[in-house]
Amino acid sequence: MTRSVRENEPMPEARTILILSFSPIATDARVLKQVRLAGEFGEVVTCGYGPRPDGVREHIRIPDGLSVFPLAPKLLVLRLGALALRRSPAVSWAASALRGRRFDAIIADDIEALPTALHVRSTAGVLADLHEFSPGQHSNDAGWMRWVRPVLLRIVRRSLPRAAAVTTVAPIIADEYSRLSGVDVGVVINATPFADLRPTPVGHPLRLVHSGVCLRNRRLELLIEAVALSGRAVELDLFLMPNDPGHLQELRDLAEAVPGVRVREPVPYGELVERLNDYDLGVFVLPPTTRNYEWALPNKLFDFVQARLGVLIGPTPQMAHYVEAHRLGVVTDDFTAESLARVISTVTDEEVAAFKQAAHAAAQELSAEVAVDGWRTRLARMLEGTR
Numbered sequence: 001m002t003r004s005v006r007e008n009e010p011m012p013e014a015r016t017i018l019i020l021s022f023s024p025i026a027t028d029a030r031v032l033k034q035v036r037l038a039g040e041f042g043e044v045v046t047c048g049y050g051p052r053p054d055g056v057r058e059h060i061r062i063p064d065g066l067s068v069f070p071l072a073p074k075l076l077v078l079r080l081g082a083l084a085l086r087r088s089p090a091v092s093w094a095a096s097a098l099r100g101r102r103f104d105a106i107i108a109d110d111i112e113a114l115p116t117a118l119h120v121r122s123t124a125g126v127l128a129d130l131h132e133f134s135p136g137q138h139s140n141d142a143g144w145m146r147w148v149r150p151v152l153l154r155i156v157r158r159s160l161p162r163a164a165a166v167t168t169v170a171p172i173i174a175d176e177y178s179r180l181s182g183v184d185v186g187v188v189i190n191a192t193p194f195a196d197l198r199p200t201p202v203g204h205p206l207r208l209v210h211s212g213v214c215l216r217n218r219r220l221e222l223l224i225e226a227v228a229l230s231g232r233a234v235e236l237d238l239f240l241m242p243n244d245p246g247h248l249q250e251l252r253d254l255a256e257a258v259p260g261v262r263v264r265e266p267v268p269y270g271e272l273v274e275r276l277n278d279y280d281l282g283v284f285v286l287p288p289t290t291r292n293y294e295w296a297l298p299n300k301l302f303d304f305v306q307a308r309l310g311v312l313i314g315p316t317p318q319m320a321h322y323v324e325a326h327r328l329g330v331v332t333d334d335f336t337a338e339s340l341a342r343v344i345s346t347v348t349d350e351e352v353a354a355f356k357q358a359a360h361a362a363a364q365e366l367s368a369e370v371a372v373d374g375w376r377t378r379l380a381r382m383l384e385g386t387r
Helices: 029-037 074-079 081-087 087-097 109-118 142-147 151-156 172-183 222-230 245-256 268-277 297-304 317-326 337-346 351-364 373-383
Strands: 016-024 041-051 058-059 106-111 126-130 164-166 207-215 234-243 261-264 282-286 310-313 329-331
Touching: 016 029, 016 087, 016 172, 016 329, 029 041, 029 106, 029 151, 029 373, 041 087, 058 087, 074 081, 074 142, 081 087, 081 109, 081 151, 087 109, 109 126, 109 151, 109 268, 109 337, 126 297, 142 151, 142 297, 151 172, 164 329, 164 373, 207 261, 207 268, 207 297, 222 234, 234 245, 245 261, 261 373, 268 297, 282 297, 297 317, 297 351, 310 317, 310 337, 310 351, 317 329, 329 351
Parallel strands: 016 041, 016 106, 041 058, 106 126, 126 164, 207 234, 207 282, 234 261, 282 310, 310 329
Antiparallel strands: none
Protein backbone atom coordinates (compact mmCIF):
# COMPACT_ATOMS: atom_id res chain seq x y z
CA MET A 1 0.00 0.00 0.00
CA THR A 2 1.40 3.37 -1.00
CA ARG A 3 1.86 5.80 1.88
CA SER A 4 0.17 9.13 1.18
CA VAL A 5 1.49 12.48 2.36
CA ARG A 6 -0.87 14.18 4.77
CA GLU A 7 -1.98 17.69 3.93
CA ASN A 8 0.11 19.40 6.60
CA GLU A 9 2.96 16.89 6.71
CA PRO A 10 6.28 18.48 5.63
CA MET A 11 7.90 17.05 2.55
CA PRO A 12 11.33 15.49 3.09
CA GLU A 13 14.20 17.87 2.39
CA ALA A 14 16.17 17.34 -0.78
CA ARG A 15 19.59 15.81 -0.44
CA THR A 16 22.50 18.24 -0.60
CA ILE A 17 25.81 17.28 -2.19
CA LEU A 18 28.97 19.33 -1.74
CA ILE A 19 31.60 19.44 -4.49
CA LEU A 20 34.93 20.76 -3.20
CA SER A 21 37.58 21.60 -5.80
CA PHE A 22 40.53 24.00 -5.62
CA SER A 23 39.91 24.97 -9.24
CA PRO A 24 37.69 27.43 -11.17
CA ILE A 25 34.74 25.06 -11.24
CA ALA A 26 32.72 26.91 -13.90
CA THR A 27 35.49 26.18 -16.45
CA ASP A 28 36.76 22.85 -15.09
CA ALA A 29 35.42 20.26 -17.54
CA ARG A 30 35.78 17.26 -15.23
CA VAL A 31 34.22 18.95 -12.20
CA LEU A 32 31.34 20.29 -14.30
CA LYS A 33 30.45 16.70 -15.19
CA GLN A 34 30.21 15.99 -11.46
CA VAL A 35 27.98 19.04 -10.98
CA ARG A 36 25.55 17.77 -13.60
CA LEU A 37 25.63 14.23 -12.24
CA ALA A 38 25.18 15.27 -8.60
CA GLY A 39 22.11 17.25 -9.67
CA GLU A 40 20.43 13.90 -10.40
CA PHE A 41 20.62 13.05 -6.69
CA GLY A 42 19.79 16.36 -5.02
CA GLU A 43 20.77 19.99 -4.69
CA VAL A 44 24.40 20.85 -5.35
CA VAL A 45 26.66 23.17 -3.37
CA THR A 46 30.08 23.95 -4.85
CA CYS A 47 33.18 25.32 -3.16
CA GLY A 48 35.99 26.49 -5.41
CA TYR A 49 37.41 29.41 -7.35
CA GLY A 50 35.67 31.62 -9.87
CA PRO A 51 32.05 32.41 -10.63
CA ARG A 52 29.08 30.25 -9.72
CA PRO A 53 28.65 27.24 -12.03
CA ASP A 54 25.28 26.73 -13.69
CA GLY A 55 22.84 24.41 -11.96
CA VAL A 56 24.00 24.74 -8.35
CA ARG A 57 21.99 25.91 -5.35
CA GLU A 58 24.94 27.67 -3.75
CA HIS A 59 28.54 28.49 -4.65
CA ILE A 60 31.09 29.14 -1.90
CA ARG A 61 33.70 31.13 -3.76
CA ILE A 62 37.30 30.88 -2.59
CA PRO A 63 38.96 34.31 -3.02
CA ASP A 64 41.09 34.40 -6.17
CA GLY A 65 44.23 35.52 -4.33
CA LEU A 66 44.34 32.46 -2.08
CA SER A 67 46.21 29.36 -3.23
CA VAL A 68 46.99 25.89 -1.92
CA PHE A 69 50.63 25.85 -2.99
CA PRO A 70 53.39 26.61 -2.20
CA LEU A 71 53.24 25.23 1.31
CA ALA A 72 55.08 26.95 4.16
CA PRO A 73 58.78 25.94 3.84
CA LYS A 74 59.46 26.14 7.60
CA LEU A 75 56.71 23.62 8.34
CA LEU A 76 57.90 21.29 5.58
CA VAL A 77 61.45 21.36 6.98
CA LEU A 78 60.05 20.45 10.39
CA ARG A 79 58.22 17.51 8.76
CA LEU A 80 54.85 19.08 9.58
CA GLY A 81 53.40 18.62 6.11
CA ALA A 82 49.82 17.99 7.26
CA LEU A 83 49.86 21.21 9.26
CA ALA A 84 51.39 23.07 6.30
CA LEU A 85 48.52 21.94 4.08
CA ARG A 86 45.88 22.89 6.68
CA ARG A 87 47.45 26.34 7.02
CA SER A 88 47.75 27.02 3.31
CA PRO A 89 45.58 30.06 2.50
CA ALA A 90 43.02 28.33 0.25
CA VAL A 91 42.63 25.23 2.42
CA SER A 92 42.33 27.25 5.62
CA TRP A 93 39.72 29.54 4.06
CA ALA A 94 37.64 26.66 2.68
CA ALA A 95 37.75 24.77 6.00
CA SER A 96 36.52 27.88 7.81
CA ALA A 97 33.75 28.51 5.27
CA LEU A 98 32.51 24.91 5.55
CA ARG A 99 32.79 24.63 9.34
CA GLY A 100 29.45 23.72 10.90
CA ARG A 101 27.85 22.71 7.59
CA ARG A 102 26.41 19.26 6.98
CA PHE A 103 25.79 17.51 3.65
CA ASP A 104 24.37 14.19 2.54
CA ALA A 105 27.49 13.44 0.47
CA ILE A 106 30.70 15.17 -0.61
CA ILE A 107 32.79 14.91 -3.77
CA ALA A 108 36.39 15.98 -3.17
CA ASP A 109 38.41 16.76 -6.28
CA ASP A 110 42.06 15.81 -6.13
CA ILE A 111 44.17 14.77 -3.21
CA GLU A 112 44.70 18.20 -1.65
CA ALA A 113 40.93 18.62 -1.14
CA LEU A 114 40.43 15.27 0.61
CA PRO A 115 41.56 16.10 4.19
CA THR A 116 39.28 19.16 4.29
CA ALA A 117 36.35 17.18 2.87
CA LEU A 118 36.81 14.45 5.48
CA HIS A 119 36.47 17.04 8.26
CA VAL A 120 33.12 18.31 6.94
CA ARG A 121 30.10 16.49 8.35
CA SER A 122 28.35 14.25 5.82
CA THR A 123 25.86 11.41 6.10
CA ALA A 124 27.16 9.22 3.28
CA GLY A 125 30.82 10.23 3.33
CA VAL A 126 33.25 11.41 0.67
CA LEU A 127 33.78 10.34 -2.92
CA ALA A 128 37.41 11.22 -3.66
CA ASP A 129 38.06 11.88 -7.35
CA LEU A 130 41.77 12.06 -8.12
CA HIS A 131 42.39 13.84 -11.40
CA GLU A 132 45.96 12.62 -11.80
CA PHE A 133 48.73 10.94 -9.85
CA SER A 134 49.40 13.88 -7.56
CA PRO A 135 52.62 12.50 -5.97
CA GLY A 136 54.11 12.40 -9.49
CA GLN A 137 52.91 15.81 -10.63
CA HIS A 138 56.33 17.51 -10.58
CA SER A 139 58.62 14.50 -10.50
CA ASN A 140 61.24 16.45 -12.50
CA ASP A 141 61.61 18.98 -9.64
CA ALA A 142 64.01 17.77 -6.93
CA GLY A 143 62.77 20.25 -4.32
CA TRP A 144 59.15 19.34 -4.90
CA MET A 145 59.96 15.63 -4.71
CA ARG A 146 61.82 16.09 -1.42
CA TRP A 147 59.35 18.33 0.41
CA VAL A 148 55.88 18.20 -1.16
CA ARG A 149 55.63 14.63 -2.43
CA PRO A 150 55.80 13.16 1.12
CA VAL A 151 52.84 15.34 2.14
CA LEU A 152 50.73 13.99 -0.72
CA LEU A 153 51.83 10.40 -0.11
CA ARG A 154 50.79 10.74 3.53
CA ILE A 155 47.29 11.80 2.44
CA VAL A 156 47.12 8.84 0.04
CA ARG A 157 48.09 6.36 2.74
CA ARG A 158 46.16 7.82 5.69
CA SER A 159 43.19 9.71 4.23
CA LEU A 160 42.29 7.74 1.11
CA PRO A 161 41.18 4.67 3.13
CA ARG A 162 38.70 6.94 4.96
CA ALA A 163 36.88 7.89 1.76
CA ALA A 164 33.62 6.10 0.97
CA ALA A 165 34.67 5.71 -2.67
CA VAL A 166 37.66 6.64 -4.84
CA THR A 167 38.03 7.23 -8.58
CA THR A 168 40.74 8.49 -10.90
CA VAL A 169 41.31 9.10 -14.61
CA ALA A 170 43.28 6.11 -15.91
CA PRO A 171 43.81 2.43 -15.08
CA ILE A 172 47.55 2.71 -14.43
CA ILE A 173 46.96 5.55 -11.95
CA ALA A 174 44.18 3.58 -10.25
CA ASP A 175 46.56 0.65 -9.81
CA GLU A 176 49.23 2.86 -8.21
CA TYR A 177 46.80 4.53 -5.82
CA SER A 178 45.46 1.10 -4.85
CA ARG A 179 48.98 -0.18 -4.23
CA LEU A 180 49.81 2.76 -1.97
CA SER A 181 46.54 2.94 -0.04
CA GLY A 182 45.13 -0.58 -0.11
CA VAL A 183 41.73 0.66 -1.33
CA ASP A 184 39.77 -0.15 -4.47
CA VAL A 185 40.08 2.72 -6.95
CA GLY A 186 37.68 3.01 -9.89
CA VAL A 187 38.32 4.66 -13.25
CA VAL A 188 36.30 7.47 -14.79
CA ILE A 189 38.09 8.58 -17.94
CA ASN A 190 38.20 12.26 -18.90
CA ALA A 191 35.71 11.68 -21.67
CA THR A 192 34.02 14.51 -23.57
CA PRO A 193 30.22 14.86 -23.78
CA PHE A 194 28.76 13.15 -26.84
CA ALA A 195 28.59 15.42 -29.89
CA ASP A 196 26.15 14.72 -32.70
CA LEU A 197 28.66 15.25 -35.50
CA ARG A 198 29.88 13.36 -38.53
CA PRO A 199 33.38 13.03 -40.01
CA THR A 200 34.22 15.67 -42.59
CA PRO A 201 35.92 14.77 -45.91
CA VAL A 202 39.72 14.59 -45.78
CA GLY A 203 41.17 17.98 -46.63
CA HIS A 204 43.80 18.92 -49.17
CA PRO A 205 46.19 19.88 -47.73
CA LEU A 206 45.78 17.63 -44.72
CA ARG A 207 44.51 19.60 -41.70
CA LEU A 208 46.20 18.94 -38.35
CA VAL A 209 45.14 20.47 -35.03
CA HIS A 210 46.23 20.67 -31.39
CA SER A 211 44.42 22.41 -28.54
CA GLY A 212 45.30 22.87 -24.89
CA VAL A 213 47.53 24.61 -22.40
CA CYS A 214 50.81 26.28 -23.34
CA LEU A 215 53.44 24.86 -21.00
CA ARG A 216 57.14 24.62 -21.79
CA ASN A 217 57.54 21.05 -20.53
CA ARG A 218 54.91 19.84 -23.03
CA ARG A 219 57.45 20.48 -25.81
CA LEU A 220 54.84 21.78 -28.28
CA GLU A 221 57.62 22.99 -30.56
CA LEU A 222 57.98 19.32 -31.59
CA LEU A 223 54.70 19.58 -33.49
CA ILE A 224 55.88 22.59 -35.47
CA GLU A 225 59.28 21.05 -36.15
CA ALA A 226 57.62 17.84 -37.37
CA VAL A 227 55.58 19.73 -39.96
CA ALA A 228 58.75 21.45 -41.19
CA LEU A 229 60.58 18.11 -41.43
CA SER A 230 57.74 16.18 -43.08
CA GLY A 231 58.15 17.74 -46.52
CA ARG A 232 54.40 17.44 -47.01
CA ALA A 233 51.97 20.29 -47.63
CA VAL A 234 49.87 20.25 -44.46
CA GLU A 235 48.19 22.79 -42.23
CA LEU A 236 48.67 22.78 -38.46
CA ASP A 237 46.59 25.00 -36.18
CA LEU A 238 47.49 25.29 -32.49
CA PHE A 239 44.73 26.60 -30.20
CA LEU A 240 46.68 27.45 -27.05
CA MET A 241 45.86 28.91 -23.66
CA PRO A 242 48.22 31.73 -22.57
CA ASN A 243 49.58 29.86 -19.52
CA ASP A 244 53.15 30.95 -20.28
CA PRO A 245 53.05 34.15 -22.39
CA GLY A 246 56.79 34.06 -23.04
CA HIS A 247 56.71 30.52 -24.36
CA LEU A 248 53.55 31.27 -26.34
CA GLN A 249 55.41 34.05 -28.16
CA GLU A 250 58.30 31.69 -28.85
CA LEU A 251 55.89 29.26 -30.47
CA ARG A 252 54.33 32.06 -32.53
CA ASP A 253 57.79 33.06 -33.76
CA LEU A 254 58.62 29.46 -34.63
CA ALA A 255 55.32 28.99 -36.44
CA GLU A 256 55.85 32.07 -38.61
CA ALA A 257 58.88 30.36 -40.17
CA VAL A 258 56.96 27.20 -41.16
CA PRO A 259 54.38 27.45 -43.98
CA GLY A 260 50.92 26.24 -42.97
CA VAL A 261 51.45 26.49 -39.19
CA ARG A 262 49.36 28.96 -37.19
CA VAL A 263 49.08 29.66 -33.46
CA ARG A 264 45.47 30.67 -32.80
CA GLU A 265 43.52 32.09 -29.89
CA PRO A 266 41.94 29.50 -27.57
CA VAL A 267 38.35 28.43 -28.20
CA PRO A 268 35.80 28.28 -25.35
CA TYR A 269 35.44 24.67 -24.27
CA GLY A 270 31.74 24.57 -25.11
CA GLU A 271 32.59 25.43 -28.73
CA LEU A 272 35.81 23.45 -29.09
CA VAL A 273 34.57 20.08 -30.39
CA GLU A 274 32.48 21.65 -33.14
CA ARG A 275 35.46 23.78 -34.16
CA LEU A 276 37.78 20.75 -34.21
CA ASN A 277 35.35 18.95 -36.54
CA ASP A 278 36.75 21.06 -39.40
CA TYR A 279 40.11 19.24 -39.18
CA ASP A 280 41.40 15.77 -40.09
CA LEU A 281 43.90 14.70 -37.43
CA GLY A 282 44.33 15.69 -33.79
CA VAL A 283 48.02 15.71 -32.83
CA PHE A 284 49.53 15.30 -29.36
CA VAL A 285 53.07 14.06 -28.72
CA LEU A 286 53.79 14.41 -24.99
CA PRO A 287 57.34 13.58 -23.88
CA PRO A 288 57.30 11.86 -20.45
CA THR A 289 59.08 14.68 -18.61
CA THR A 290 57.07 13.89 -15.45
CA ARG A 291 55.41 10.77 -14.10
CA ASN A 292 51.99 12.28 -14.81
CA TYR A 293 52.92 12.92 -18.44
CA GLU A 294 54.14 9.34 -18.70
CA TRP A 295 50.75 8.11 -17.44
CA ALA A 296 48.59 10.75 -19.15
CA LEU A 297 45.12 10.02 -20.51
CA PRO A 298 43.95 13.60 -21.19
CA ASN A 299 40.57 14.94 -22.18
CA LYS A 300 41.94 16.19 -25.50
CA LEU A 301 42.13 12.61 -26.81
CA PHE A 302 38.39 12.30 -26.23
CA ASP A 303 37.81 15.80 -27.65
CA PHE A 304 39.37 14.49 -30.88
CA VAL A 305 37.08 11.46 -30.83
CA GLN A 306 33.92 13.55 -30.41
CA ALA A 307 35.15 15.87 -33.17
CA ARG A 308 35.42 12.75 -35.39
CA LEU A 309 39.14 13.21 -36.03
CA GLY A 310 41.88 10.70 -36.53
CA VAL A 311 44.67 10.86 -33.95
CA LEU A 312 48.46 11.11 -34.11
CA ILE A 313 50.08 10.60 -30.70
CA GLY A 314 53.37 9.63 -29.14
CA PRO A 315 53.84 6.26 -27.38
CA THR A 316 52.16 7.36 -24.13
CA PRO A 317 50.86 3.99 -22.86
CA GLN A 318 47.40 4.98 -21.61
CA MET A 319 46.58 7.00 -24.75
CA ALA A 320 48.10 4.37 -27.04
CA HIS A 321 45.79 1.72 -25.54
CA TYR A 322 42.66 3.59 -26.65
CA VAL A 323 44.06 4.61 -30.03
CA GLU A 324 45.07 1.06 -30.87
CA ALA A 325 41.98 -0.62 -29.38
CA HIS A 326 39.62 1.56 -31.44
CA ARG A 327 41.94 2.04 -34.47
CA LEU A 328 41.71 5.79 -34.09
CA GLY A 329 45.06 6.69 -35.62
CA VAL A 330 48.83 6.22 -35.43
CA VAL A 331 51.19 5.95 -32.45
CA THR A 332 54.67 7.24 -33.25
CA ASP A 333 57.79 5.20 -32.52
CA ASP A 334 59.12 7.75 -30.02
CA PHE A 335 58.62 11.31 -28.78
CA THR A 336 60.77 13.09 -31.37
CA ALA A 337 59.84 15.50 -34.12
CA GLU A 338 61.51 13.16 -36.62
CA SER A 339 59.23 10.26 -35.68
CA LEU A 340 56.10 12.42 -35.96
CA ALA A 341 57.33 13.82 -39.26
CA ARG A 342 57.62 10.31 -40.71
CA VAL A 343 54.00 9.60 -39.84
CA ILE A 344 52.79 12.92 -41.28
CA SER A 345 54.65 12.34 -44.52
CA THR A 346 53.45 8.75 -45.05
CA VAL A 347 49.85 8.60 -43.76
CA THR A 348 47.44 8.30 -46.69
CA ASP A 349 44.10 9.99 -47.29
CA GLU A 350 42.44 6.57 -47.17
CA GLU A 351 43.95 5.85 -43.76
CA VAL A 352 42.90 9.25 -42.43
CA ALA A 353 39.33 8.69 -43.66
CA ALA A 354 39.29 5.30 -41.91
CA PHE A 355 40.56 6.85 -38.67
CA LYS A 356 37.80 9.46 -38.78
CA GLN A 357 35.17 6.78 -39.32
CA ALA A 358 36.62 4.78 -36.42
CA ALA A 359 36.26 7.85 -34.18
CA HIS A 360 32.65 8.13 -35.31
CA ALA A 361 32.03 4.48 -34.43
CA ALA A 362 33.61 4.90 -30.96
CA ALA A 363 32.07 8.26 -30.09
CA GLN A 364 29.15 6.88 -28.05
CA GLU A 365 31.23 4.35 -26.13
CA LEU A 366 33.94 6.92 -25.33
CA SER A 367 31.53 9.69 -24.30
CA ALA A 368 31.18 11.40 -20.94
CA GLU A 369 27.62 10.15 -20.70
CA VAL A 370 28.93 6.58 -20.51
CA ALA A 371 32.03 7.36 -18.43
CA VAL A 372 30.18 9.12 -15.59
CA ASP A 373 28.33 5.90 -14.77
CA GLY A 374 31.39 5.16 -12.64
CA TRP A 375 30.49 8.13 -10.42
CA ARG A 376 26.75 7.54 -10.66
CA THR A 377 27.04 3.96 -9.36
CA ARG A 378 29.29 4.93 -6.46
CA LEU A 379 27.28 7.97 -5.43
CA ALA A 380 24.03 5.99 -5.54
CA ARG A 381 25.58 3.29 -3.37
CA MET A 382 26.81 5.90 -0.89
CA LEU A 383 23.44 7.60 -0.65
CA GLU A 384 21.40 4.41 -0.40
CA GLY A 385 19.53 4.37 2.88
CA THR A 386 20.34 7.95 3.91
CA ARG A 387 16.65 8.84 3.80
